[in-house]
Amino acid sequence: MTNENLIHYIHSIADNSLILGQRLSELCGHGPTLETDIAMTNIALDLFGQTRSYFQYAAELSNEDLTEDDIAFLRKERDYKNVLLVEQPNTDFAYIIVRQYFFDVYHYLLLKQLENSKNVNLQNIAKKSLKEVAYHRRFSGDWLKRLGDGTEESHERVQKAINDLWVYTDELFHMNEDDKIVANAGFGVDNSSLKDEYYQIISDLIKQATLEVPEIQYFQKGGKKGIHTEHMGYILSEMQYMQLAYPNMKW
Amino acid sequence: MTQEADIATELLPILKSVSDPEIPVLSIVDLGVVRSAYLLENNKVKVEITPTYSGCPAMDVIGDDIKTALKEHGYEPEVKLILSEAWTTDWMTEEGKKALKDYGIAPPVDPTSDKDALLGNKKIIECPQCGSKNTQLVSQFGSTACKAMFKCEDCEETFDYFKCLI
Ligand SMILES: [Zn+2]
Numbered sequence: 001m002t003n004e005n006l007i008h009y010i011h012s013i014a015d016n017s018l019i020l021g022q023r024l025s026e027l028c029g030h031g032p033t034l035e036t037d038i039a040m041t042n043i044a045l046d047l048f049g050q051t052r053s054y055f056q057y058a059a060e061l062s063n064e065d066l067t068e069d070d071i072a073f074l075r076k077e078r079d080y081k082n083v084l085l086v087e088q089p090n091t092d093f094a095y096i097i098v099r100q101y102f103f104d105v106y107h108y109l110l111l112k113q114l115e116n117s118k119n120v121n122l123q124n125i126a127k128k129s130l131k132e133v134a135y136h137r138r139f140s141g142d143w144l145k146r147l148g149d150g151t152e153e154s155h156e157r158v159q160k161a162i163n164d165l166w167v168y169t170d171e172l173f174h175m176n177e178d179d180k181i182v183a184n185a186g187f188g189v190d191n192s193s194l195k196d197e198y199y200q201i202i203s204d205l206i207k208q209a210t211l212e213v214p215e216i217q218y219f220q221k222g223g224k225k226g227i228h229t230e231h232m233g234y235i236l237s238e239m240q241y242m243q244l245a246y247p248n249m250k251w
Numbered sequence: 252m253t254q255e256a257d258i259a260t261e262l263l264p265i266l267k268s269v270s271d272p273e274i275p276v277l278s279i280v281d282l283g284v285v286r287s288a289y290l291l292e293n294n295k296v297k298v299e300i301t302p303t304y305s306g307c308p309a310m311d312v313i314g315d316d317i318k319t320a321l322k323e324h325g326y327e328p329e330v331k332l333i334l335s336e337a338w339t340t341d342w343m344t345e346e347g348k349k350a351l352k353d354y355g356i357a358p359p360v361d362p363t364s365d366k367d368a369l370l371g372n373k374k375i376i377e378c379p380q381c382g383s384k385n386t387q388l389v390s391q392f393g394s395t396a397c398k399a400m401f402k403c404e405d406c407e408e409t410f411d412y413f414k415c416l417i
Contacts, residue, residue, distance in 0.1 A: 035389060035390035035392070035400065036390075038390060038392050038393065038394070038400075039390060039391065039392035042392040042393075042395075042396050043392075044306075045304075045306035045308070045396055046304060046305055046306045046396060047306070048306050049302070049304060049305025049306025049307065050305045050306070052305070052306075053305060053334060120335075123335075124334040124335040124337075125334060127334075127335065127336075127337050128302075128305055128334045128335075128337040128338075129305060131337060131416055131417075132304060132305060132396075135391070138369075138391070139391055139392070
């Protein structure tokens with residue numbers, strides 16, 4: 001395993017948190033109620049905090065003179081290795097919750113394994129993040145149940161969100177070349193090992209929420225290889241605007 | 252299982268004078284974010300702090316405030332942010348909990364009660380205004396990452412609860 005492999009692996013984990021955090025922060029001041037608005041921006045903040053820890057470490061590992069900000073803001077679309085799920089738009093509250101829950105369960109299982117990484121930095125970040133992600137998962141899972149078991153309209157909308165976003169779940173368990181090398185070295189996680197438990201957990205909750213588990217077997221992929229949906233360009237143009245317009249600006 | 256903070260006696264009063272910028276009555280020592288502070292040679296001081304939550308925006312300010320306070324006392328500080336061990340509300344001192352309550356924030360309860368309270372199962376959290384336990388969860392997330400929002404059915408005020416994190 002080279003330093004490059006490890007850096008790419010760290011990017012791919014952190015990019016999920018970064019892009020989902022960016023999506024959630026679009027809701028700041030636009031949440032359906034004050035409480036959900038605050039909740040979603042709080043989750044965004046946790047995800048950004050985790051991203052910072054990963055990128056600070058990746059910057060340290062790099063031979064180039066990089067900062068966490070360079071990694072977050074100055075890469076090109078193809079260099080972001082987040083899964084397609086996290087870049088999906090805030091279509092409505094049901095989509096936001098389903099996207100969150102689908103990601104939170106995966107994130108939780110991933111971090112639980114990453115806690116055992118042979119790399120002490122990744123171990124520490126995972127331990128810290130796991131406490132936060134357990135809380136995110138509780139929030140999104142509670143809401144999913146509430147929407148499913150709520151009104152006719154909330155039920156219908158959350159079922160549609162589940163059906164539409166289901167196609168992005170399989171990619172969570174894909175491994176690119178860097179992932180494989182880093183997992184084999186005992187530093188990373190073999191994502192495919194999380195799959196069965198993942199589908200068990202989300203299927204149980206979907207049923208509990210009086211909703212139906214989709215039988216779709218066709219899945220979308222690409223993000224882990226840097227091939228994104230049309231939404232990604234818009235996310236990046238907003239996220240990167242300040243650093244591109246005012247290079248090296250700081251708060 | 253968790254380590255005690257290791258703070259040199261001479262540095263303790265200085266660090267105690269630095270407070271959490273979001274909860275000004277709470278010293279960072281009582282909050283438990285200062286994990287160690289050593290005196291090195293030539294007045295150099297090394298301080299290690301750990302964030303309550305990964306994204307806590309107060310950490311940068313806390314780091315700067317520690318440096319300022321130590322410099323005022325003639326020290327040359329270096330502040331390092333560490334992640335291990337991860338912060339837990341167990342590290343908050345009794346003095347810290349009292350300061351929170353006096354300020355109008357309900358301090359963290361034990362993990363089991365905390366879970367019950369945050370799932371809305373039991374009325375356990377005491378209103379910091381009137382002391383009533385007839386309180387209800389409004390939102391699992393509050394004004395900052397470390398807090399949840401409650402309301403008191405007796406005095407009808409809302410209040411923040413400092414969530415338990417273990
Ligand atoms: Zn009251």
